[in-house]
Amino acid sequence: MAIMPGLLPPSRETWETACTLFKFFPVITAFQWVLDWYPQGKTSTESRFNISGKWGWATMESAGFMTLLYTMFTLPKELGLDSLPWGNWTMAGCFVIHYIYRAIISPLFLNPSMSPMHPLVWILAFTFQMFNGISIAGYLAGYGPTSDHDWAGRYWSMEIGLVMWAWGLLGNMFHEDDLREIRRAADRTQRREAEKQGKPAQSVDKVYMIPKNGLFQYVLYAHYLCEWIEWAGWWMIGGWNCIPARTFLVNEVATMLPRAVQGKRWYEKKFGKDKVGNRKAVIPGLV
Known part of the structure; x- marks a missing residue:
């Protein structure tokens, strides 16, 4: 069942648009070359708007792999695919393993503490994860390889x-x-x-x-x-x-x-x- 029809799981048009727009993300990050202001981690600043470092990190970093998992289990049905190639699942598994460590285990169980972060950092990171999740998920869930022959x-x-x-x-x-x-x-x-x-x-x-x-x-x-x-x-x-x-x-x-x-x-x-x-x-x- 689609959470947001056309968006989650993404339609081909949504996927192609996300892939195109995501290529321009370095334009957003270019400000880091000229500014030292980065209110997160060791360079975090005091602000009434700050949010928890641990929970902020966990929520923003989880968006990508959760989008991937949801799309992998819903989009193939919408496209009439009975199954996905093992290569697709291999890439998806690697991605999910990394982010379970990075988004869940690391901040919530391993890190003794984390400095607070500004909401702007959270918003930019969440945006990164959503665009990345949609572009990768669409590719692996039906808009990219659809048979084992594609990996031969x-x-x-x-x-x-x-x-x-x-x-x-x-x-x-x-x-x-x-x-x-x-x-x-x-x-x-x-x-x-x-x-x-x-x-x-x-x-x-x-x-x-x-x-x-x-x-x-x-x-x-x-x-x-x-x-x-x-x-x-x-x-x-x-x-x-x-x-x-x-x-x-x-x-x-x-x-x-x-x-x-x-x-x-x-x-x-x-x-x-x-x-x-x-x-x-x-x-x-x-x-």
Whole structure:
């Protein structure tokens, strides 16, 4: 049953429009190259309009994979398709696995705390997820490959793509957990001190240090780099002509690269250039 006929699940016209418009998302994110104002995470600001970091992140990041799942189970019936190719489900599964970790497990169960975010960040991220979810879901649920024959002859590239995707996801998890450990360690220390003094423990929302493990030895945003590798592998699974996967990767880089460059300036301002050393923002030896 369609939640919003023509939109969820998307009609072909809606899907094609979403795919076209989503290609221009980097225009929206271009302001990050000239402004350091980004009211979320380590650069969040005090505002009466701020929303919970944990729940804000969970709700905005869940929109994409929920749209994908809903469309995968409804659109084929509307198009008269009895089943979808295994390659479609493989790509969908990879996408859902990533976002269950990123949108549910990470913010609600693993992160000790998260700084509040401004509603504008939530709106932009939710918009990103909806356009991305519709464009990918439409492709995988009936407007792209519709038979196993469409995937024939590409098995070796799919296998390489799956390996890249898996290692990228594991690298992302490893480096994000290294960031969490900084805050977990601070929380343990503050709780011990609070117990000794008989006072309530203070929040660790704004506790930051320069991470040093893994690829953090070379870049400050190693988790971003690993995520790009992950989605590059995912695009490889879908093939060169999988436009939604390519658009997703390009938009991720366009959104996260200026954010990483901003973040490097923030680290240098807070800890000093000598502490940051020769680390780049996100690509070793380059940026």
